[in-house]
Amino acid sequence: MSQTVTLTVPHPYDFMGNLRGHGWLVLEPYRMLEEGVERILQLASGKVVQLAITATPGEAATEVEAASSVALTAPEAAEVEQTLRTILRLDEDFSSFYAMCAKVGGSYAEAIGKGRLLCSPTVFEDAVKVVLTTNTTWNQTKGMTRRIVEGLGPALPSDPTRHAFPKPAAFLEAGEAYFKEVARVGYRAPALIGLAEQAATLEAFRNSSLTTPELRKELLRLRGVGPYAAATLLMLLGRYDYLAIDSEVRAFTAKRYFSGRVGSDAEIRALYADWGPWTYLGYALDWAPLDG
DNA sequence: TTCCAGGGGTAGA
């Protein structure tokens, strides 16, 4: 028994760009599919479902559908639809960003339809994953995330090797020792416990009336969250005012703009300052792997 | 061994 939830998407819309804009789609409980992404999700009813999320074929997707592994009640189907709208950011308005891209031109002219970046169903999950990207390699981020999901997340009945993302309560129950000894997150363990303790506060950030600088200040109060993590989390909350300056940004801008010299954070920020509220995306669409 | 990865916390200037 299975069921499909379908919803229409904004125009223009780049579905695969939405998924591949950053690394989230390869962090459990997401898994990359050839034409979309798979997600293990625990619904409010407690049911754990497997969703295969794909779009109508072609350049201009008009619909996204999630094929559930099991039948859903009406409230469960509505919850799946709302979750899709959240993780694909379908309700965000990018029109002023696209207008800016068209004005700037060049490679930015191809940005129309892009900008939506996959996020998690909960701010808590996004915050955990962002902390797991700090001061480590991408492979280790994937490993730490996988061990947390497999160790603490509720299992999918039809395939118990697959798990949904664990709830904050599971983090607290597992305790710091679990994260150090089993998940091997090292010194990040206390930060993850802190995020679990403040999960309710984190969720309120999704539709916060705070200004972006105010919200950034709140995020910076979280243990394990510094300038990079705060800027990344703001992006995941739909606020693109700040650049998440990490080793990759420094390396890219050094090569492209500073003749190999690593620019100061102020110099790097100045490169994208004209993008204003779209700064993060201004960089994201500038970035491209450089040869040599 | 040493370095460092999609940094952060702290102390001291």
Place this chain on the structure above:
DNA sequence: TCTACCCATGGA
């Protein structure tokens, strides 16, 4: 605001 140092882990 800036710099120096430490922080667990694991691959190069």
